Amino acid sequence: MDTLTHQSLIEQTLKQTFGFEHLRAGQKQAIETILAGRSCAAIFPTGSGKSLCYQLPATILPHLTLVVSPLLALMKDQLAFLHSKNIAAASIDSSQSREDTQQVMERVRQGEIKVLMISVERLKNERFRQFIAQVPISMLVVDEAHCISEWGHNFRPDYLKLPHYLKQFNIPQALLLTATATQAVIDDMKEKFSIADSDVVVTGFYRANLDLTVVPCEDENKTEMLLELIRPAPTQPTVVYVTLQQSAESVAKVLLKAGINAHAYHAGMKPDVRESIQDQFMRGELDCIVATIAFGMGVDKSDIRRVIHFDLPKSIENYAQEIGRAGRDGLPAKCVLLANQNGLSTLENFIYGDTPEPSDIRNLLEQALDSAPQWEVVLSRLSTETNIRQLPLKTLLVYMEMAGVIAAKYSYYADYRFKFVQDKQFIINQFDTERQHFVSALFECSSQAKIWCQVDFDALWMQFQGERQRAIAALDYFNEKGWIELESKLMTEVYQVTPVNQSVDELTEHLSALFKDKERSDVERIHNLLNYFQSQQCLSAGLANYFADHNAPSQCGHCSVCRGDIARLPKPNYEQHSREQIMIWVNELEDRAGKQLSLQLKAKFLCGIATPKFTKLKARGLSGFAKLEATPFAQVLEQIDG
Numbered sequence: 001m002d003t004l005t006h007q008s009l010i011e012q013t014l015k016q017t018f019g020f021e022h023l024r025a026g027q028k029q030a031i032e033t034i035l036a037g038r039s040c041a042a043i044f045p046t047g048s049g050k051s052l053c054y055q056l057p058a059t060i061l062p063h064l065t066l067v068v069s070p071l072l073a074l075m076k077d078q079l080a081f082l083h084s085k086n087i088a089a090a091s092i093d094s095s096q097s098r099e100d101t102q103q104v105m106e107r108v109r110q111g112e113i114k115v116l117m118i119s120v121e122r123l124k125n126e127r128f129r130q131f132i133a134q135v136p137i138s139m140l141v142v143d144e145a146h147c148i149s150e151w152g153h154n155f156r157p158d159y160l161k162l163p164h165y166l167k168q169f170n171i172p173q174a175l176l177l178t179a180t181a182t183q184a185v186i187d188d189m190k191e192k193f194s195i196a197d198s199d200v201v202v203t204g205f206y207r208a209n210l211d212l213t214v215v216p217c218e219d220e221n222k223t224e225m226l227l228e229l230i231r232p233a234p235t236q237p238t239v240v241y242v243t244l245q246q247s248a249e250s251v252a253k254v255l256l257k258a259g260i261n262a263h264a265y266h267a268g269m270k271p272d273v274r275e276s277i278q279d280q281f282m283r284g285e286l287d288c289i290v291a292t293i294a295f296g297m298g299v300d301k302s303d304i305r306r307v308i309h310f311d312l313p314k315s316i317e318n319y320a321q322e323i324g325r326a327g328r329d330g331l332p333a334k335c336v337l338l339a340n341q342n343g344l345s346t347l348e349n350f351i352y353g354d355t356p357e358p359s360d361i362r363n364l365l366e367q368a369l370d371s372a373p374q375w376e377v378v379l380s381r382l383s384t385e386t387n388i389r390q391l392p393l394k395t396l397l398v399y400m401e402m403a404g405v406i407a408a409k410y411s412y413y414a415d416y417r418f419k420f421v422q423d424k425q426f427i428i429n430q431f432d433t434e435r436q437h438f439v440s441a442l443f444e445c446s447s448q449a450k451i452w453c454q455v456d457f458d459a460l461w462m463q464f465q466g467e468r469q470r471a472i473a474a475l476d477y478f479n480e481k482g483w484i485e486l487e488s489k490l491m492t493e494v495y496q497v498t499p500v501n502q503s504v505d506e507l508t509e510h511l512s513a514l515f516k517d518k519e520r521s522d523v524e525r526i527h528n529l530l531n532y533f534q535s536q537q538c539l540s541a542g543l544a545n546y547f548a549d550h551n552a553p554s555q556c557g558h559c560s561v562c563r564g565d566i567a568r569l570p571k572p573n574y575e576q577h578s579r580e581q582i583m584i585w586v587n588e589l590e591d592r593a594g595k596q597l598s599l600q601l602k603a604k605f606l607c608g609i610a611t612p613k614f615t616k617l618k619a620r621g622l623s624g625f626a627k628l629e630a631t632p633f634a635q636v637l638e639q640i641d642g
Contacts, residue, residue, distance in 0.1 A: 006035050013056055017085055024049050026203035031056055034139065034175055039195045041145065041176040041186065043202045043548070046324040050177045051078055054141040057175075058115050059087055061138035064108060066171070067117045069143040070156060075117045082115060089115035092122060098476055108135055120158040123165055124408040124493070137171045145176035146317070149188040150518045153180065153317035153525065157398035163192045179324065180317040183548045205320070205544045206552035209327045210335055212539040212559040214567040217338040222310060223254055225338055229308060230288065234260050236305040237281070238288040241322055243311040243343065245292055251310060252290040262288035265295045293318065302329040309337040314347060315525050316532055316546055339533055340570040344526060345607075345632050351522040352633040353609035355515050356388040356396060357600055362508045364388070364396065368406055369504070372497035375406065378414060378490050387601075387613040392515070397493075399511050403502075406495040413488035416455045416475060418446070422483040438464070442471050452487075536566050574631050582606065582639055585624020592617050603636045 010031055014020050023031070026044055030053040033040040044050045055078075058065035069075045075091050082089035090104045090113050107113050109131075122128055140162070146152035148159040166174055174193050181189065186200060217225050230238060240255075240262075242248050248264040255262035263277050263286050280286040282301050289295060293314070307326040313319040319337075327333030364386050368375050377397070383390050400406050420427075428439050441464040446453035455475070460466035479486035500507070528546075535542050539559035544552030555562050586602045593613075604611055605619055608626025619625055628636050 006032060009060060010035070010056065013059055017059055017087070018052070018056065019085075020052075023052075024203075026201045027052055030175070030201045033199050033201075034173065035060060037173060038199050039173045039175070039193050041178075041181075041189050041193075041195050041200045043178055043181045043186065043200070045203070045205055045207070046179040046321060048203065050143075050179070051081070053177065054139070054175050055082060055085075055087070055115070057139065063111075063136040063138040064113065065115045065139045065141060066132070066137050067115060067141040067143060068120050068123075068159075068162065069117055070119065070147055071144075072119070074143065075119075079117060087115065088113050089117070091117040092128075093117075093119065097480060098473070099480075105131055120156065120162070123161065124158065124411060126409045129165075129168075133169050137169055138173075140166055140169075140171045140174045142174060142176045145178045145189060146181050146185050148176075148192060149185045150514075151182070151184040151188055151521050153315045155395075155518075157395040160398050160402060166193070180320055180547065182317075182546060186548055202548055204551055205547040205549040206540055206556075207324075207327070208556070208558075209330055209332050210323060210540070210558070211332065212323070212543075213334070213336045213565075214533050214539070214560050214569075215336060215338050216340065216567050216569050218340055218570050219342060222338045223251070226251070226308065226310060227254075227258055229306070229336055230255065230260055231258070233305070235287045237284070237301065237303055238306040238308065239295065239304060239322075239325065240288065240290045240308045240310050241295075241313065242290060242292060247311065248290045248292055255288060255290065260288055261286055262290055265289050265291040267292065293322075300328070301325075303331070304328070305331075305333050307333070307335045309335075309339070312337075312339055312343050312347075312529070316529055316543070317525075319529070320543060320547065337533065339567070340572070341530065342570075342572045342630070344530060345572070345630050348523055348526050349607045349609050349629065349633050351519055351526075352600075352607070353604055353611065354389060354392045354522075355519045356386075356392055356512075357598060358508055358512045359598070360386050360388050361396065361511050361515075362504060365400070365405070365504050365507055365511075368400065368495070368497055369499070372499065374409075375495045375497050377493045377495065379493065380490075384612040384616065387611055389611060395518075396511065396515075397495075399514055401495075403507065403510065404498060404500055405507065406497055409494045409496055411491055411493045412472075414490040414492045416472065416486065416488050417452045418455075418475060418479070418484040418486045419451045419453065420484055427478060427483050438466060438470070439474065441466050442474060530569070534567050534569060536561065538562050572630050575628075577627065579639060582624075582628075585622070585627060586640060588622050588624060589617075589619060592619070592622065599637060599640060602640050603633060606636050606640070607631070607633055 014023065026042060027049055030040050030042040034053070034057040042050055042053050054065060054067065072093055072095065075093065079089050079091055090107065092101050092104055104113070108116055142148065142159070142162060144154070147154055147156040148162060149155065176189050176193060189195065190197070190200060215225065226240065240251060242251055245266040245268045248266045252262045252264040265274060265277050277286065277289065281289050304326045307323050309319070309322070313322060323335040326335055379390055379393060383393050386393070388396065397406070401408065424443055428436050431439055441460060442455070445456045445460040445463065447456065455471065457468045457471065460471055461468070475484070475486050478484045532542055532546070538555045538561050540556035541552050541554050560567065585606065589602065589605050590597055601611070601613070605614065606624060606628040608629040614620065
């Protein structure tokens, strides 16, 4: 298809299907690149129409467009939009019944669906991979594509396998979409998906209507400062970002007391409560939301006039996303940060807590290789056994897949329990004779405590040759009918183990190096954050440069630096303790453990970094736990080693 035909087809689809007259900056280039059959990366600021870059080509391309998205809420929003334009789109997600999923798969198989949305975890299922490998796919879309890079701010280990799936499923091209990608992340995305330099579309990060201010502020003065900022225009739509859920509650109370129509918003609230608060804010019934990072995804309120950071954001990427929610109507908006360095060591210490020790990595490798050819893993148990926290453990398992040691097959729930809503005999009577025997056997092999019955699959097989899959399908069916209430827990991941050429020592060294690189990059990100807020360079220009936008003005004229206020953030006062006192705390920990512990583990204890081993030892109850949490991890290591 030549360029002219492409252009007329794009214009026609844009008007007739989507009802838009013009494409925005960048959208045209991204869409044309995809329709020319090449892979593309589109880096557009939040709220500037990234989704249309895949939605429009999906209606023109001959086969299925497979979209990988990290958030169920984003999937639901995008599906609703596609349905409103009469585009055949569906998702396969955890909220569906087995029947719904089967129905969607059948429609995909028949070629009725143009866009299928899934989470990346869906690809860990061998049966789903077998299904999707038989379906002709025109394009893979990776939403929030920065998740693919270890150098990105929100790395998701399973995203690392996407380039491999692109080849495995013979998908000719990929479209990567994100709002926040540094040059390092862009380079990583280009390399992993073989994207040409000219097919990376960066539309620019600079926002002329955002006024950026950094206010150095000690913790005890923050509340008064916040009130000073809000009081002059108390009804302007405002978002105040805090780090902790309890801060969201306490700051919202202070604002309410001062007569400001505010409400807290955080992940600890029930989903329906959160939704109701968000709706009130969207409709203008609430003026101010005091929120943790949980607030924002999919929030498209155009007239937010102020975004105030009461606490330091986790990274420059988070800061950019959060201030990016202000002034989307193009009118002036203020973004103010009340900042000191108090939370920095805690943020840094979290990173060190996520780096497994080489001995723990070795232990895990040996366990996998000893289990060959098949290894069954319950993440929570494995985390306790190896003393590796669950998120880095997931990363390590993906690194092992990339190294060819293991391959994900499928996952299942190890534990099923249920309670009767209808009488047992009533359920049995619903079926014909052969099935009645099976249902009776299933109930017979489910030992009942007071209310809940635990299914014993081994007994079902030994006594009745009853298959596990058939039993689970039956329980799911009873649950759907409302005859029982079903609970499943302990997700078990099943891996194929493949012997490799490398020794365990070499593999351990390779995997440890990957974690050390990631640790360095994450610590650097925190230092970048501090350097940015204390910079002598224009804040708008610094932000644009960080995100590979080199066309922003070098002086914006609407930030605190351009106004001559270069911030110096107050440093924390570390509590000083003698080495003798530190060794008393460490010895107390080793006495409880009954053995010598590594330097790293002792430092984690003093910095208050939770690990599975500490949970087992009930280390939180010891007097030294978290005594040095405000002190940088490297300094704590020196003090113990001294």
